[in-house]
Amino acid sequence: MVVGELLAQAQAWLRAAGIDEARREAEILLAACLGWERSRVTAYPEHVLTERQQRCFECWVRRRIRREPIPYITRRAWFYGLELAVGRGVLIPRPETEVLVELFLEWAATQKFDAPILIDAGVGSGAIAIACLQHAPLWSGVGVDRSGRALQIARINRRRWGLEARLFLIRGEWLSALRPRVAHAVVSNPPYVLPDEWDTLPPEVARYEPKLALVVSSEDPLRPYRHIALGARQVLTPSGMLAFETSPRLAPLLAEQLPRWGFKNPQVRRDYSNRERVLYAYLE
Ligand SMILES: C[S@@+](CC[C@H](N)C(=O)[O-])C[C@H]1O[C@@H](n2cnc3c(N)ncnc32)[C@H](O)[C@@H]1O
Known part of the structure; x- marks a missing residue:
């Protein structure tokens, strides 16, 4: 035909x-x-x-x-203008996550660190870390994930974008394997979908995407944020930035907790649909 x-x-x-x-x-x-x-x-x-x-x-x-998502079928996705490999078992990068990259790049352009380091907690396909490092050539990065499958895909993307010497990938629980005061920024898009939202998601997500990468418990939905923020308090150098992607539902709760975890003056950045999407704050 x-x-x-x-x-x-x-x-x-x-x-x-x-x-x-x-x-x-x-x-x-x-x-x-x-x-x-x-x-x-x-x-x-x-x-x-x-x-x-x-x-x-x-x-x-x-x-x-x-209803399999197109990126899983073709094994590629676009994020921040970069073509990335994806596959079953790793989250497909989302356009709204680009807000986090934009925020990091704007802030990084105003800083004068010596050999600055970015940590991406829950690196998945590597989308955030790779986009940030591509556009901030003086920075190096560390991507952490507990999923071996995610790290496998992140390694493919790291090679594709020639970042082997600048992006280190490690398997671990959030920031627990990192030494104190090594990083200048921590960014993360952790799981934040509440169980009652799972059934309302399109079949493309609910049937095919890794639930563990997306869902939090309803009893303690801020758990991943708390672990990462408390870890970031240890690994960040003074005036370092912590920036999270979140949902409009969790954003107010997160803004309230960040100062209790040691981060002052949390601010919100909205996504292209005008929803509260990114929260960021600085080490006190
Ligand atoms: C929402 S996905 C984000 C992936 C990627 N950063 C992105 O934006 O496309 C969350 C990631 O966090 C990882 N993750 C979940 N719990 C974790 C933990 N306790 N320690 C390290 N990584 C974890 C998952 O494997 C998943 O890759």
């Missing part, structure tokens, strides 16, 4: 499965399958696929019909 026919067929299947942007998604899947830019699949509707390419595309469309 040719590109145009396959796209029309996939669009119909995806639409019947309730996928809103069926045409766009069909184009993305076909382009990734062929290793092309998306614009090329619309420009060459008469291009004939090999049998193997056609089988790959149909398999990917079937996976998408079962």
Whole structure:
């Protein structure tokens, strides 16, 4: 079959499965399958696929019909303009997390540290640390995660972006393995979805993304934040910054607790949908 026919067929299947942007998604899947830019699949509707390419595309469309997220199917995601490898078992980086990167970069540009170090607690695919280091060339970083699978993917991304010498990846529980006073900034997007929110999430998230990377307990939802903040109090140098991604629901609770954990004057940054998304504060 040719590109145009396959796209029309996939669009119909995806639409019947309730996928809103069926045409766009069909184009993305076909382009990734062929290793092309998306614009090329619309420009060459008469291009004939090999049998193997056609089988790959149909398999990917079937996976998408079962609501598997596109980045898990194509094994790549975009974050802060960077293409990253992703895969099952690691969180797909989200656009709202870019707010945390922007905040770090704005602040880092005003600092005059000698050989500054950034820690990304819960590094996942490496998205935050890699985006920060790409745009702050004087900084080095340490990414910590307890998931071996996440670190495997983070290593692939570190190599892809040539950061082997500047980003160290370690397996551990938040900041417990780090020495005191080594870092100038700690950033983190820890789990913050409450159990009652889990069932309201789209099937793409609830069926496929790692629950342990997302969900906190309803009894103690700030637990990851508390562990990281108390660890950050030890590892940060004076006037170091701590910045968290959070949800609008947890943001006020977190703002209230940060001073009790040793961080003064917490401030909020909103995401592109005007929701309270990032909280940051400085070591007292
Ligand atoms: C919400 S994901 C964020 C991943 C990535 N930073 C991003 O923004 O795409 C949270 C990450 O924290 C890690 N994590 C959860 N509990 C942890 C713990 N106790 N110690 C270290 N990492 C942990 C998970 O494995 C997951 O990769």
